[in-house]
Amino acid sequence: MTIADAGLRRIVQDHLHKSKGWLWNPIETGATHAGIPDSFWAHEPTQTSGWIEHKMTSGWAVTIRPHQVAWFETHRRAGVHCLFLIRARGVGSSNRSGDSLWAVSGDAARDLVKVGLNELPASALLGRWYGPPTDWNWANVMAILTSQTARRRQG
Secondary structure, three states: OOOOOOOHHHHHHHHOOHHHOEEEEEOOOOOOOOOOOOEEEEEOOOOEEEEEEEEEEOOOOOOOOHHHHHHHHHHHHOOOOEEEEEEEOOOOOOOOOOOEEEEEEHHHHHHHHHHOOOOOOHHHEEEEEEOOHHHOOHHHHHHHHHOHHHOOOOO
16 A cells, blocks of 8 residues: 555555456556656456546645646646546545545646645536445446546547
């Protein structure tokens, strides 16, 4: 478990497993490219792919570095599907349950820096689930990742 994501990357990969057609490539170092997210994924059955930056917070604020904002903005403009999955373990951000998962559009990187989870525009929040990871709606997480809007624009 990494401190930066409170084990979230492993939790996601355990629930969206290779046996269900998920392929995961963790990115362990920022030396590959400044700001690059920590996981690239592909889902063979839907032929979709994208990038996830896993984060953890104990409140409303989410730490995102300027080079991460730049990476997300540049790649979203190019039509690349990328998003943040954030494990919130604070009382406020987890609806007093102590744990929650937030799926936030990659388009909202700058908003996350400015206002955190508490005041995100509605269009930025793709999903939110309260309780421990076993209670998170993994079918919805999969749908968010593999939706038609996740597919690379063609033509």
